[in-house]
Amino acid sequence: MTSYVSMLTATDARSHIHLIIGSNPLAAARCGQSLSAGASPILLVSETAELHYALQKRIDDGEVKWVKETFRDEHLFTLGREEIDHVVDAVFVTSAREPSSAHISTLCKRNRIPVNVVDAPQLCTFSLLSTHVDGPLQIGITTNGRGCKLASRIRREVAASLPPNLGSACLRLGDVRRKIQEEDHLLHMALADGDDIDDSIDQLSTFNKLVTEADLDAAKNRRMRWLSQICEYWPLKRLAAITDADVSNILQSYTDLPSLPPSLNPNSNSNAHSNTPQKRGRIILAGSGPGHPDLLTRATLKAIRAADLILADKLVPQGVLDLIPRRTPVRIARKFPGNADAAQAELHELAVAAAREGKTVLRLKQGDPYVYGRGGEEVEFFRGQGFGLARGGVENGEGDVVVLPGVTSALSAPLFAGIPATQRDVADQVLICTGTGKKGKAPVPPEFVASRTVVFLMALHRVAGLVGELTEFLDSEVEKGEGKRRALWPRNTPCAVIERASCPDQRVIRTTLDKVVEAVEQEGSRPPGLLVVGAACEFLNKLQKGQAWTVEEGFRGLDFIGDELDLGA
Structure with a gap:
């Protein structure tokens, strides 16, 4: 059927x-x-x-x-x-x-x-549909005829998980969109018919400046892009709490800004143009850990609470973003295939501009900044802009760059998946690799060592190519003599795909190298994820005879801890 x-x-x-x-x-x-x-x-x-x-x-x-x-x-x-x-x-x-x-x-x-x-x-x-209604917001659930009672139960559960006043936020944001469209229409009309300008008000200094259609389109697009980013990246709790004052400030955001409009930040200095010298700015690079907010370091949590502006990677999970104070402006990296370098450059520019205004900028990255997090590149860029790297003391420069470590998924994800990466008598070494090199080029594959556990980050989108590189000689290797070739990985080597480690929707696929490609194709992808290869993968979790792979869903391993500690605002 x-x-x-x-x-x-x-x-x-x-x-x-x-x-x-x-x-x-x-x-x-x-x-x-x-x-x-x-x-x-x-x-x-x-x-x-x-x-x-x-x-x-x-x-x-x-x-x-x-x-x-x-x-x-x-x-x-x-x-x-x-x-x-x-x-x-x-x-x-x-x-x-x-x-x-x-x-x-x-x-x-x-x-x-x-x-x-x-x-x-x-x-x-x-x-x-079984429908939840909150003002203009409607959420409908259907089981396609399999059970109306079940649909009703699911609808109640979904509705209960939503923050209150989300419908009101939809109204406010809808008003913003409508007003932007109305105002831009009036501006175009005024441009087309200059005689209708109201001369009863004082003339601005820009009165004699030529205003073109391109100028108006650029202003409109900036505000629409800003509105889209609010809807896309603000946590739902923050969206639900949006106020009329926030709406007013969004409507005034005509110009390109390095962050939210200053009026959206209650901590911004309303006397920014006074003669008072500004304090030195600071840029903090911090790792947010693998996913669960309880795995943040205390230093990073303090930085989240103290920052004037937060520039976050797109894979920083919602649980961590929820810890950001409502008053703090947040920009999420607009990284997508083909735009990674441009998105990185955009965050660099925003960080430098804000730090030069005396602000504390938190560059929030997933995992650890220096473990495939491009943290070194960012520090190098900021040093080139005059910001000294703080290492115990402070270098001379316009401001300071501080790097805070994070719990890397390369080591924590195997733990949450029940894989002891350095199990005695099984594995005496761990190798952390990237599955994707610069500009998408395949990196040099590691050779097989029976006592080695290898963790591949950024590999699942090309898992078929990676498995081929591990288990077969490259064209460049075929020409070499037998004694100069690397040891290949046996195709029956145990491995595990770990996705969204430490998050409630964590998933672990346990299999072998010869079956992992088929498993990922059938089970689908749930990024971010990594691949662990080596005998340690099966020490605590052996496949049953005849099993190609197993799938384990969910993670509740930190629930016993309870609420987070209040480390002070």
Whole structure:
């Protein structure tokens, strides 16, 4: 049987006419749903039917029109809106015992009228979702006919996990988008018709400056990009707490800024243009660990709380971002394939600009800054901009660069997956490698050592190529003599794919080199992830005979610790 999923849509039902067949509590509920959507429900049921009390009340209140007849085909084509030739917009059959259900469904399908028949998915052309409503925010869940009670349970769980007032935030952010569009339209109109400019106000110093269409488009795009980044990267808790003042500040953000508009930061100095000398700025590079916020160092947590601006890598997990004070501006790296260098350069420029204004900038990276985190490159860049690296003392320079260590996933992820990387009598060395070299070039593969555990970071997107390099000679090696070739890894070497280590959705795939490519293809990808290879992978977790791989979901290994310690604001 071929599986399928529904195409979920949101329908603007204002002014629509819904034909509801039945007199039971479900018919009353369908009438209520139609009214909530702005539609006009018509109840079609014989005069002798016993109406549910809620239906009777809606009829008595004039909310629902009652056509006191049994269903006839012409009802579909005579009770609807005049502008669509009186065809009804949708039909709801609310009783499983309705004898003409199959006929009504066939007739509706033939005439492309949406129809829903209770407890008969095969007769429906659409179904209603179990819906959570919070102002303009609607979240719908469907099991595609597998169980309405289950859909309702899932909907409640999802709704309970959301921060309060998220619907209000949707309203505010929607207002921002609308106002940006309206203001830009007025600016274009003013540019097209200069005579309409209001000369009753004082002229600005830029009055005589030529304003072009390109200028206006650039300003609009800057604000729209900023709005998009707010929606994309702010934690939901921060989005839900957005205020009218925040909205006002977003609307004023016409120019390119190194961070949020200064007015969005209560700690910013409103007298920035005074003659008071600014304090020295500082740039802190810190590792956020593998994922779980409890694995932050105390130094990094203090830096998060003290920073004036935080520039975070896109893989820094939500649990860590949730620790950032609401007052602190945050920019997430816009890294995607082909844009990594540009995104890195953008963060460099933002950090330097803010530090030169006397701010403390936290460059928050995943894992450890110096373990495949490009931390060395960043320090080198900042030193080139006059910022000295603090090493016990302080070098002369415009400001200081401080590097804080983080728990690297290269060592912690195997632990969370139950892999003792240096198990006695099994593995006496650990090698940390990258699976992807600079500009995507494949790095030199390590040779096989029976007592070695190898951890490959940034490797899963090219796991097939990596396995081939480990288990087969490269073209350049074939030309060498037997004694000069590296030792190849046996294809039955145990290995493990560890994804989102220490996060609630951690996943571990245990397998062997000859099966890992197939396992990743079948199970899919859940970045960030890494590959561990070596005999230590099976010391505590051996595959059963005949098993190609196993999958372990979830991580609750730190739940016993309880709430985080309050280390002071």
